[in-house]
Amino acid sequence: MENVKFPPHNSEHCMIPMDPIHKNLTITLIRGPLVAPLGSFNNEPTPPLGLAFIASSLSQAGFKVYGIDATGEDIERVVSIQNSRLQYNGISIEEIIERIPLPTKIIAFSAMFSHEWTFTKKMISSVKKAFPQAIVLCGGEHCTALPEYNLRDCPSIDYIVLGEGEETIVEFASKISHGESPENVPGLAYIKNSQLVLTPPRARIKDVDEMAWPAWDIFPIEVYLNKAVSFGASFGRNMPIMASRGCPYQCTFCSNPQMWTTRYNIRSPQNVIDEIKLYKEKYKITGLQFYDLTAIIKKQWIVEFCTKMLEEKINLEWSLPSGTRSEALDDETLSLIAKSNCRYLVYAPESGSQETLIRIKKKITLDKMKESIRTALKYGIVVRANFILGFPHETRKNIFETLKTQFHFAWMGVDEAPLYPFQPYPGSELFKYLIGNGRIHLNDHYFDTLATLSTGKFSVPDESFCEHIGRYELHFYRVMGFFLYYLLSYTLRPKRILRTLKNLFFSDKSSTVFEQRIKDKLRRIQQSVST
Secondary structure (H helix, E strand, C coil), X not given: CXXXXXXXXXXXXXXXXXXXXXXXXXXXXXXXXXXXXXCCCCCCCCCCHHHHHHHHHHHHCCCEEEEEEHHHHCCCCEEECCXXXXXXXXXXXXXXXXXXXXXXXXEEEECCCHHXXXXXXHHHHHHHHHCCCCEEEEECHHHHHCHHHHHHHCCCCCEEECCCCHHHHHHHHHHHHCCCCCCCCCCEEEEEXXXXXXXXXXXXXXXXHHCCCCCCCCCCHHHHHHCCCCCCCCECXXXXXXXXXCCCCCCCCCCHHHHHCCCCEECCHHHHHHHHHHHHHHHCCCEEEECCCCCCCCHHHHHHHHHHXXXXXXXXXXXXXXXXXCCCCCHHHHHHHHHCCEEEEEEEEECCCHHHHHHCXXXXXXXXXXXXXXXHHHCCCEEEEEEEECCCCCCHHHHHHHHHHHHHHHHHCCCECCEEECCCCCCCHHHHHHHHCCCCCCCHHHHHHHHHCCCCCCCCCCCCCCCCCCHHHHHHHHHHHHHHHHHHHHHHCCHXXXXXXXXXXHCCECCCHHHHHHHHHHHHHHHHHHC
């Protein structure tokens, strides 16, 4: 294919100069199994995009890199975790250890989600016991939020990488390969002489166009593509992609400011288009899913991107499943988005209460968002809107305002408007507030409680962090909202029943997450019957 830019593993843009000695150092990157509540329905694995970026940076610098995606290695296997109400999806800790190459000098783990911590630390400890001479690193949002706690709770971790990890791990590995101490590398946390050491923070990567694209040759991406596994609605062979890094906003429930700071960096539209061309050529993809924290902020960018998609006849169905804002989504923008084949768009109002929106620093106007949603629906885009129930300050009045807005969205034609229970993520402003008030105590119980707040099943969570409403009442609102919403959605628009039946039984695609999760369940049932 003409003008395709292949991953620059050995390009002139290496973060450190190429050095032949690096080839003698083997680094193993590990993404553990997906952990979820036992019997979970709405927790589907996704490709390890973050680690694929890390792998690419290390490969580009000349290191030997080996990747283990414990979920992708056996994507259909679901195992109950002993003495727990949790399950994991993928291969076991013992099988992970068997896959680690013996020459490995550095083993780096991804720890993104705090509800997985109790399992993750067991996995790390077991690996360290099997490879006592290896240096163990851990990175991701969970580790960045709680570096000292994690280092003391899991002494098998030698160093934690704070925030954006590509440059830090390359410099760290370079020090090790030359027999030097890595203790002054910026962006690290470690324990020395019983004291926490935080090295100077590392500046964010500014020119994101110069970053190597994800090294999917190191992880089993074909497993996800072949099974049409999807973060959001599925378009067959769905490829994850990221156009931007960070978010300029400071919502109180989000850990983004601590992980990424509030610096927002976005790639050029042409750079993203070139990556998409590569995936069409190499993996024969049929769909794209943008994993950006906040994908659409600049109108000029999305207009240019969609225009290039049309001009270069990319002809892929694509979606924004993570949740975005509405400021740049006006008639002109949404018209282009629809023309360029965007089929699924997720808005993130978070609440239907203006009081709540102010308190959580969600700087949006609901009326303007509703206007944007109406326009998206006019152009035939399937729309989802995400809500959260049970913020610490919320009263019943606030909850009822959110439920009212949710049902109003059903009337408007929004396909999905799920109600997520509030989870106090480590690193967020509300987490710090609850720690200060004694509502959270850092221990295994807290992390397992986060898992019960997952949307994966309809069991009552272990705890409510709302100061005015208990867990049973909040759970009732969530379940009631779920069932009434879909009843309204399908009753008001009965053609959706036929669409759902068609997608479930006669297509490898889905129009909504609701449809996709039913397909996932049916796929697993069929797999278990056939084996």
